[in-house]
Amino acid sequence: MKQICYKGLKFEPYIENQTIKNRIKELGEQITKDYQGTVPLFICVLNGAFPFAADLIREVGIDAEIMFIRLKSYEGTSSTGNVKEVLGLSESIEGRKVIVVEDIVDTGKTIHELTSDLKKQNPADLKIATLLFKPQALQCDVHPDYVGFEIPSKFIIGFGLDLDGIARNLPDIWALSEEHDQ
C-alpha cells in the first residue's frame, strides 16, 4: 500500500484532495444560504486552518470578511492541553456574525477556550466551522456547526494539519498507520 513517512512514523492515504474540495464546496453553499443578507466574519485559526479557510471563503457566494488568530496546543501526536493565544484579533467583533474556522476539533479544548474568549466580546452570533471532527475524543461542551468530515480518533496530517510543523502542505489527508512495526 502507498505510504509516506515523517519523523519515523508511517502514514496511509485517508481523504483525497478532490473529496476534501467537494465537501468544502457543499459547506460553502450551506453557509451562503444560512448567512444570506448578512456579512459574516470568518476567524481563521492559524496555522492549521489556513488551507480550509482559503478554500471555504471562495465557495461562499455572499460578501464576507476574514481575520486570523493564532493558537497552539499540540506537541507531537498528542494534545498538550495548554491552549494559549499567540496572536490576537486586530479588530472588534462586537455585533458581528462570527464563524470560527478550525482545521480539526479533537478534545475540543482549543475551540472551547477560544469561543469562550470571543463570546466575551459580544458577537451577534458565533458558529464553528471545522474541516475535521473527532467526536470520540471530545472532552468539552462544544458543538461544531459546520463539519467537513467526522473521523475516528486517528492522528492525521496534510491539508493544513501538521506533525510538529511539517506536512501541512500535503494536498491530501493522511492517517497514522496502525501497523505495529513502526
Ligand code: IMP
Ligand atoms: P483540541 O484542543 O484537542 O481540540 O485540538 C485542536 C488542535 O490540535 C487542532 O487545531 C490541531 O492543531 C491539533 N490536532 C488535533 N488533532 C490533530 C491531528 O490528528 N493531527 C494534527 N493536529 C491535530
Ligand code: MG
Ligand atoms: Mg489548529
